[in-house]
Amino acid sequence: MPIPITGIDHAIVGVRKLEAARRQWAKLGFTITPRGRHRGWGTANYCIMFETDYVELLGIVDPAGFTNKLDRFLKIREGLMGLAFSTETAEAVSAALEAASIDYKGPADLSRLLELPEGEVEPAFKLVYLNGATPGVSSFVCQHLTRDLVWRPEWTRHANGVTGIDSMTVVVRNTSSPRAGWRRFLGQEAVTEIGDQEFSAIVGQTELRFLTEAAAEAAWPELRRRKWRPPFLAGMALSVTDPAETVRALEAGGIGYARKDDQTVAVRGSHANGVSLEFCAV
DSSP: OOOOOOEEEEEEEEOSSHHHHHHHHHHTTOOOOOOEEETTSSEEEEEEEOSSOEEEEEEESOTTSOOTTHHHHHHHOOEEEEEEEEOSOHHHHHHHHHHTTOOEEEEEEEEEEEEETTEEEOOEEEEEEESSSSTTSOEEEEEESOHHHHOOGGGSOOTTOEEEEEEEEEEESOSHHHHHHHHHHHOGGGEEEOTTSEEEEEETTEEEEEEEHHHHHHHSGGGGGOOOOSSEEEEEEEEESOHHHHHHHHHHTTOOOEEEETTEEEEOGGGTTTOEEEEEEO
């Protein structure tokens, strides 16, 4: 029985100073949602909504509250700390994981208070936590119960022209063990071996690229200066309508960038809370 996930729901970026991160990602040309605070937890977020997925900037607002290990992560670094898969029904995901003898926890209920100018609203979710089922990546599955509260048309329009997450890069010690785990989770046909230093896993419309340190440093040269130990999520490639539009937005925000080619604009992780970014024409 295949696991009924439909794609990537969102990528999670752990940040030490939430308000500063909001200002920085606005300089990158993104439209930022109002702030949300997780009910019963010590964390809050700002979201960057795209057509079918989004990026979550996640920070701690109450150190005495439950942080779901965000505090441990931030002691080491800022940056991409995990991802959520999308599903239409969390119960079906749990049933499929049970049938496949894959360890999980849930479904669990979660909501957050979203601070709108007209007053607070409370988006709600059902989550299924994946306990080691996705090697190299901390992940869970998310079912939105109130999509209309978070996917508003005005929040999905960005000055930099981004429409969604095209791919994410994961740095691993070796490819053989995680490749086997992802084939078990997604199915054989979703995972493609690319030499002995890379493999690819397709989730919906998004590619997860798994590279050894040597291969990752060749693809993302700035990683050579980082001291992070694999496995870790290094960066994202974001789909854009027009790279020239992206360049205008970055220049307006005072953000340094590099043109890799006519179709791709790169921004160093130092400009995006440790997340290496590429803006790629679709």
